[in-house]
Amino acid sequence: MPEALAKTYDPLGTETRWQRAWETQGAFHADPNAAGEPFALVIPPPNVTGSLHMGHAFNTALIDTIVRFQRLRGKNVLCLPGTDHASIAVQTILEKQLKAEGTSKELIGREAFLERAWAWKAESGGTIVSQLRRLGYSVDWQRQRFTLDAGCSAAVVEAFIRLHDQGLIYRGEYLVNWCPASGSAVSDLEVEMKEVDGFLWHFRYPLSSGSGFLEVATTRPETLLGDTGVAVNPNDSRYAALVGKTLTLPLVGREIPIVADEHVDPAFGTGCVKVTPAHDPNDFAIGKRHGLPLITVIAKDGTMNEAAAEFAGLDRFVARKAVVAEMEALGFLVKTEPYVHNVPYSDRGKVPVEPLLSTQWFIRTEPLAANCREAFEKVEPRFVPERWSKVYLDWLTNIRDWCISRQLWWGHRIPAWFVISETAGEITSNTPYVVASDHAEALQKAELQFGVGVALEQDPDVLDTWFSSGLWPFSTLGWPDSAAADLRRWYPTSLLVTGFDIIFFWVARMTMLAGAFTGQMPFKDVYIHGLVRDEQNRKMSKSAGNGIDPLLLIERYGADAVRFALVREVAGAGQDIRLDYNRKTDSSATVEAARNFANKLWNATRFALMNLDAETPQSLGNPDPEMLQQADRWILSRLARVNKESAEKYETYGLGEAAKVLYEFAWNEVCDWSIELLKRRLQDPAQQRTARQVLAKVLTELFVMLHPLMPHLTEELWHGLTGFPEQKLLALEPWPALDLQAIDLELxxxxxxxxxxxxxxxxxxxxxxxxxxxxxxxxxxxxxxxxxxxxxxxxxxxxxxxxxxxxxxxxxxxxxxxxxxxxxxxxxxxxxxxPEQDLDALRSRLEKDLAKAEKDIAGLASRLANPNFADKAPAEVVFECRANLREAEAQADLARKRLGDLG
The missing domain is CATH 3.30.2320 (hypothetical protein PF0899 fold)
Structure with missing residues (x-):
């Protein structure tokens, strides 16, 4: 028997109760042996250091809408959660803690530092997970993974060994993005380009012959100490005769050659470019083409090294000023001009990165990318919207080798052991090494190669976080165990939902690694969504101070309202959404509208419960077609068509359109019209039963269709209407059967x-x-x-x-x-x-309206007829006056018409 609903909807109480019920009952625990077509999605793992932001809320709302729909459609759904260990972020947090305690990681040692890291993870690392739960994420929490858990760690080691054995992982000295703040190489994804106001300094470099000089411009004067050449375009006639000659580098006295290279833009500056191969990726490429030496003048801590001579020991930015001052004093400075340019910053360290030569581990990406390009020809994976596939392909086509080592302690330690007995204990780029799954295997390999008694030392570096997360779609399912039940049942996964900003760095890395290890693309579809923007259409960010805390909105309006508001705003896949927000009151009109929608559904269900006389949809059964009235046939036709349309929208990731279809149907057609039309018949004994059957059927099926968008509310209302016990869940019900016979488009x-x-x-x-x-x-x-x-x-x-x-x-x-x-x-x-009395009152009101309008017309027309106003007043004032005249004329015409109709 149905229970009466409370007079008002309490979202927090309702959501807490159903989140507990779903999890207690293991409602979303997936069984690889269960029936149904498999549908799998492994969620993009948020950083273990993180807390919920609007981007997480948006991504979660989209993913959960999709997986809940697929469950209703009878699929065997696995939605697998987890978190990423976030090497740099966690290490930064811990190092700050240690510094505040007057110590450092070096002083306490690696083992103690890692113990502390795991303790921090146990205490504080679950914040983001508990916050995601607040949104009602229907994931299999029993399968929750962590990129550093035993299974993922074993997969990482296996992946490294296999790639190394295939010659796809190598060690060498190359130019990398170096973050002086964190003391580590960083990936492209961890570098953010920022537009800064700087300067462009023009310097004279004298020809060694004494016959003149060349003028070069730079934004980084401190790097001239490492210059090993000056480049010009081979087609630049101004410098053709100088190619092959040498210049004397100021402050250093080193002779450097003038080389011709196509990379140089003759129209930029003077057409002469200083070449510092050890401190700029473009210069590195020029230097490689022309055999220029690499001279490093900046140390890994951001200070100038001994190669910088008199500037050694200075911070790089202090050295910049000192170099400029010295060049000016010696007469080599031509001019200084303001210059706005982009500077790469370390996302975690918040300082400009320094391109530095460093011995690191790399992956040869071209063979892996080739596999992906071949799969791309077969539309594997499929991008939604399709336009993002070109971005993906372009990145795979113009790809550089991937630096995968990081100078950190928190992370997957590189499974390589240096044979230090062969090099007197000093590790260099030429030190021999063996790759193995553990120390025992490494020792066995080293003794076979170098003899008994060798001394080994494991590489202290860890792997780039993106290496482990690149294995995420299959490492979480049991790979490398090909017989793992989850892997056999749900791989390849069905879908990846992610933002467009990590197509290059994560999506492509997952496809490359999956192609290498599984021979398949890791997901069939990639649904790319946009960004959440603020009320002024600006990208939300902490640095801009315009971010919105979704937990504040959840506390005020409920998780369902936040979810529905976010999804309903999606105009199409890949489109940004705008979320209004009043920062003074922590309120949002968009989310409040969704909360009002929830209240509307709540009140409609209360009305139904008061009029069903304790019956349920089950006890009432379906209405007899012969007993249906015209209004019944209309709402049942609309119900069937909305069933068809919303299912198609959900299936094709048109989630915003699905939300709009269901909103319009529920609010306008069900609540505003159908229920109004049923009220009379619910009091008529001859029509009462059919009216009850129609009302129960429409609401019950509506709740199922709305469930992916507003899961807590619909679960509550469905139980209230059906009277089912808590153990029977709407979340696991089938999608309503589509009654095509009910559709009557003409009606x-x-x-x-x-x-x-x-x-x-x-x-x-x-x-x-x-x-x-x-x-x-x-x-x-x-x-x-x-x-x-x-x-x-x-x-x-x-x-x-x-x-x-x-x-x-x-x-x-x-x-x-x-x-x-x-x-x-x-x-x-x-x-x-x-009625007569209303007619007289209306006529009097209309006559007053007409008199006022005619008075306004006369005044405005007179004003516009005055040349002093029409010709001399500001254009916007004249425009407004003409608009007001047109409005007054329209009001007068309407009043006359109304009076004429009254006779």
């Missing part, structure tokens, strides 16, 4: 026209100043369309109630009616007869 069209006619009649009532309970004497609707007339005639009892009319007439011709108001909708007309 829907005519019914929509009838609804518009009712709106016109209600507007006429308001124009006539009628009180809500007051009835009009006579209502006549005319139309030349026979099919509409048929619908209107059958609806006369409903029209009388909806418009509050004593007499309703449907005709092909409009009769003469005194004391009436007339309105038009399409090709149909509505005429409404007013």
């Amino acid at each position: 829907e069209d005519n019914f929509a026209e009838m609804i518009e006619l009712v709106r016109v009649a209600r507007n006429l009532r308001a124009t006539g100043g009628m009180k809500p309970a007051q009835k009009v004497s006579r209502l006549v609707i005319t139309s030349a369309r026979p099919e509409l007339l048929k619908v209107l005639k059958l609806a006369i009892p409903d029209l009388a109630v909806l418009i509050k009319a004593e007499l309703v007439e449907i005709s092909t011709e409009m009769p003469e009616m005194p004391r009436s108001l007339m309105g038009i909708s399409g090709t149909s007309q509505v005429q409404l007869q007013l």
Whole structure:
């Protein structure tokens, strides 16, 4: 038996109760042996250091909408959660803690540092997970993974060994992005380009022959100490005769050659470019082409090294000023000009990165990318929207080797052991090494190669976090165990949902690694979503101070309202969404509208419970087709069509469109019209049962269709309506069967026209100043369309109630009616007869309105006729005056028409 719902909806209490019920019952625990087509999604693992932000909330809302729908469709769904260990972020947190305690990681040692890291993870690392739970994430929490857990760690070691054995991982000295703050190489993803106001310094470099000089420009004067050449374009006639000659580098005295290289833009600056191969990736490439030496003048801590001579020991930015001052003193400075340019910053260290030569581990990406390009020809994976596939392909086509080592302690330690007994303990780029799964295996390999008694030392570096997360779609399913039940059942996964900003860095790395280890792309579809923007359409970020804390909105409006608001704003896949927010009150009109929608559904269900006489949809059963009234057939037709449309939208990732379809149907057609039309019949014993059956069926199926978007609310309302115990869950119910026979498009069209006619009649009532309970004497609707007339005639009892009319007439011709108001909708007309007393009051009001409008017209027309105003007043003032005149004329015409209709 259904239980009465509380008078008002309490989202927090409802959500807490159902989140607990779902998790207690293991509702979303996936069984690889269960029936149903497999559907798998492994969520993009948030950083273990993180807390919920609006980007997480948006991504979660999209993912959960999709997986809940697929569950309702009978799929065997696995939605697998987890977190990423976030090497740099965690290490930064811990090092700050140690510094505050007066110590450091070096002083306490690696083992103690890692113990502390794991303790921090146990205490603080679950924040983001608990916050994601607040959103009602229907994931398999029993399968929760962590990139440093035993299974993922074993997969990482296996992946490294296999790639190394295939010659795809190598060690060498190359230019990398170096973060002086964290003391580590960083990936491209961890580098953020920032536009800064800087300077462009122009310097003279004298020719060694003493016959003149070349002028070069730079934004980084401190690097000139490491210059090993100056490049010009081979087609630049200004410098053709100088190619091959040498310059004497100021401050250093080193002779450097002038080389010709296509990379140089002759139109930029003077057309001469200083070349510092050890401190710039473009210069590195030029230097490699021309055999220029690499001279490093900046140390890994951001200070100048001994190669910088008199500037050694200075911070790089202090050295910049010192170099400029010295160049000016010696007469080599030509000019200094302001210059706005992009500078790469370390995302975690918050300092400019330094391109530095460093011995690191790399992956040869071209063979892996080639596999992905081949799969791409077969549309594997498929991108939604399709335009992002070109971005993906471009990155795979123009790809550089991937630096995968990081100078950190928190992370997957590189499974390589240096044979230090062969090099007297000093590790260099040439030190021999062995790769193995553990020390014992490494020792066995080293002794076979170098003899018994070798001394080994494991590489202290860890792997780039993106290496382990690149294995995420299959390492979490049991790889490298090919017999793992989860891997066999759910791999390749069905879908990846992610933002466009990590297509290059994560999506492509997952496809490359999956292709190498599984021979398949890791997911069938990639759904790319946009960004959440603020009320001024700006990208949300902590640094801009315009981020919105979704937990504040959840506390105020509930998780379902936040979810629904976010998804409903999605105009299309890949599109950014805008979320209004009042920062003074922590309120959002968009989310408040979603909360109002929830209240509307709550009140509709309470109405149903009060009118079903303790019956349930199960006990009532389906209505007898022979007993259906016209309004029943209309709402059941709309129900079937919304079923079809919303399922198609969900299936094709048109989630925003699905939300809009269901919102319009629920609010306008079910609550505003169908329930109103049912009220009369729910009190009529002859029609009561059919009316109850229709109401119960519509609401029950609506809740199932809305469940992916508003899971807590619909679970609560469905249970309230059905009376099912908590152990039977809407979340695991089947999607409603589609009744194609119920769809009647002609009836829907005519019914929509009838609804518009009712709106016109209600507007006429308001124009006539009628009180809500007051009835009009006579209502006549005319139309030349026979099919509409048929619908209107059958609806006369409903029209009388909806418009509050004593007499309703449907005709092909409009009769003469005194004391009436007339309105038009399409090709149909509505005429409404007013009582005598209302007519007199209306006539008086209209006469006053007309007099005011005519007075306004005279004043505005006179003003515009005055040349001193029309020719000399500001254009916007004249424009506003003309607009006001047009509005006053329209008001006068309307008042005259109304008076004419009254006779």
